[in-house]
Structure formats: C-alpha cells, structure tokens
Amino acid sequence: MDSQIDEINYSDEEIAVLAHGFVSEDWIGVGRSFDHRNGVVQAAFARHMQVPARLSNSVPTLAISPSAAAAAFVSGHWSCVDAPFDNVESHAFLDHPPNLDLEVHDILEIRVPSVHVLQLLHGYAGQAWLDGRQSVRVWHDGQNTWLLCPFWILTAMSNIHQIRLSGWAEGWAWINRVEITATAAGRILCNLARRYMQLLPACVGPADENDLTYQKLALLLGHHDLDGSVLDNLLHISWASLPESRQERIIFANTLFSQSLAEGAHRYPSSLGGQVLRHYGALLQGTPHCELLLFPINIGNFHWTSGKIDIQARVIHYGDSLLPHGSGHPPDPLRPNLVEWLQRVLPGGEFVWQTDLQCPTQRDGWNCALITANILAHEGIGARLWDMALGDELRLYGFCKLCENLLIPGPERSNDPFSSRLESPSFTRVSAQLLGQAAEADEAAEAVVSDELQHTHDALPLLCPQENNEDSVPSSNNSDSNCVERRTYSHPRLEFAIDRSGGLLVPVNPPS
Structure with a gap:
C-alpha cells in the first residue's frame, strides 16, 4: 500500500508552487477535524481567490450558487489534474463533513485529484492530512472508510485556474499578442473579442447545453487543433456568404462527410x-445544376486537408497544406470509398483523384x-487565399463571428444567425444589459468600428463578404438589402434533420 500512496506525495518545492506561498507549519494538523482552518489558512484562501488584474474585467459577474457548484462537483462536470472525474462513487462526497457546509469559493479553489488517486484514498485512506513533511498520511478505521478530509488540503487549492479562468486566461493572453494588435484591423478585433469574452459565459449557458461554449471558442484563439464543430461553423459561414443564385450550385459538406466515407458507411445505409x-x-x-462539393478531410485526428469534387468534370481535387503542391495523396480508405460512392450516386464516367488543389504552405502546427x-x-x-502572416488575425476574426452567432438572442437568431459585420444592434443591446453600459455609447462605438472596418476590410479576407453599403449598420429587422442572408446551423448530433437549402444537417433534439 505504501508504494501506491507514494505517488501522491508532494515535495516542499511542489507544495510551495501549488499553494502560492505555502508555509508548512501553518498547515500541520489542518484537516484532522472539519472546522480546523486557522486564520493563516483563510488568508491563503483569500490570496488564491484573487483574480489577476489582467483578467478582472473578463470574469463573469454572475455568481454560481453553492448548491449548483456542489452538484457540478459531485457529478464530475469539472476538470481534473490528469484524468476525467467520472468514476468516483458519489456517496463518498455526500452527507458527511466537510461537504455539508462547503462554500462556493471553497469548491472553486479545489484542485481535484485524479480518478486513480481518489479511488485509492477512498479505498485505503479515509481520513488524511498533511504533516510537517508535506506528505499524505492515511488513517484507516476498518470497514468505515470515508473520504472526509477537505480536498484543498490534499492538493493545495489550485484548481480554480482550471475550472474558472482557463478559458479567459488563454483567450486573453492570445488576443494581446503583439503581432495581432500591431494592425488597425487587429486592434478592432481584439477590442471586440474582449467584449465578447465578457458577455459569452452569461449568454451561452452551461457547457452541456451548448456546442460552442466559451471554452471551445477560447481554443480557437490558441495554438490548438480545431475540432470539427468549429470547422463546420466556419464552412457554413462560407456557404451563407454565397449569393442565393449560387447556393444550389455549391455544397459545403460538413466534417461527417469524409469521416463517414473513411469508415465505409456507404455500405451500411442504416x-x-x-x-x-x-x-x-x-x-x-x-x-x-450542382457544380462543386467542397469538404474537409481529417487525417489521424491531428491534421485537416481539403477536397473539392468537380461534378461536371468528374474530378476530385485534393490539397494538403503541409506538403508541396502536387504531392501526397488522400488517405486510404477514403480515396477508394469516395470514388465508389460517387459512382453509385452519379453513374456515368469514372471519377479520378488529382492532387492539384492550391494550398498556402502551413508553417505552424495548429492552423491547418x-x-x-x-x-x-x-x-x-x-475569396482569395490568405497569407499565413494573417493566420492569427483570421483566427480572431473567426472567433468574433462565432461569438456573435451565439450572442444573437431570440427570433433574430433563427432568422439571422451569421452577421455580415462584426457587430450588430442585438450585440449592443446585450452588452448594455449585462455590462450596464449606455446603449447610446455602444451604438457610437459600433459606428466607429463599422467606419474603421471600412478601411481595414482588405486585411480580413477570410470568409469576409463584400458589401456595397459601407456606411450603414444592419438593422435588427434585416431590412438592409446589402446584408448577407444567413441561416441557422448547429453541429450535427446523433439526431438530425436535413436542411436541403444549405446542404447541411441540423439537430432535431439537442442532447440535454
């Protein structure tokens, strides 16, 4: 048993880092009883709860109730250090101190141990506390083994940064990078992103109720691979930017298209x-009259490539941003499966693959x-291909576009989910309501942004529709004839319906 317990020991240096000024003598015996938290410990809690000044304007003002926080903690919806918190029996955290009187701030400070450590402590330890050597000691009373010790004693209270601030911190650091704010367009987008990050957590609801939460959008700002739902929404913005006369001639397929073919799903219709x-x-x-079917291809869950089917010429064009032009080939079994499926759907001449799709050279590991x-x-x-030097700025543009889609409330969302501008009157109303700003001030700021975007439009080629009326701001009743028509789209789930107008799948009943 000792060898198993050793894995959760902390060195003095680790404790000092985790506890932000840990003094071992002040913590000796803390946790042996439920209410043993002296003034020094309380002060450490207060220090740990202080929000960094650079993030103070981004933390949501809406407080989570203690009952809601406790429910989320017990049900395992919060992040862990090194494993999903999903296998621990809930009775270990219910009906016994200290959990009965936990305050919400205490819960938000908890650094949740891994599932393995929690199971080990629950099975072998029961009561535990830190001694002067900062090692975890165990107490065992035979059959009655309960994990009654405060978790923050075991793990130095650092999980607040993983639970509450990680999304804002990453996004905040990213949008302040020098290469982003160096241009006029970048400064405008950064200001919009800061405002969106303030509003988004209060607007999008719990993570399990919304496919594009602020955490996922924060990933769009970071140096991370983007998942299929973000890419699907970006592709739908492309389709919504098409003139109506072209929307039946060009199909933007979502990420499930190539995935289904790679899995051989064309042989299993059900x-x-x-x-x-x-x-x-x-x-x-x-x-x-369909001319093109455009689709993304995922390779090994680490890279995205591009495919284009020219229906009339019966040619499948392929491009990979990591390879020289004309080299490489589509992954198997997608390549033969796609040809087989096309021959079945559109019988006639043979479809052939060509690796000639023009791609800019990718010079990083995250913008594919x-x-x-x-x-x-x-x-x-x-839209013209963009230089990789604009990659980060275009990520920020995509972030703002997706945020605005989430922030448009009520009927406006169903009628007009993708804006042709970075701001909208609906965003003004939401920001005025949640941030307490005067609507007049927001409208004035919106007018300034609209005017500045007029001069920086060329710096934002990604999915940016051309507009003829550069001085007007689209109205909430969608009467501006120059606004790009937009339609509702959500990432496909297990239950979906067919939206023929957009060539996309939409969920019937989003999972609860």
Missing part, C-alpha cells in the same frame, strides 16, 4: 454515417483547420 451520405447523395441527385476552411471558401465563394 448507420449514422450512412444517413449522412444518403443526405449528400440526395442533394447531388436532386440538384441538376483554418487553412482548410479558407481554401474551401476560396473555391466556393471566390
């Missing part, structure tokens, strides 16, 4: 992938999804 392919097959067969979105936008709507 599977989810089979339904996805049946949907796109019906679109191709029911649209005689954004490159893919922009390549497909270029092929579909004619």
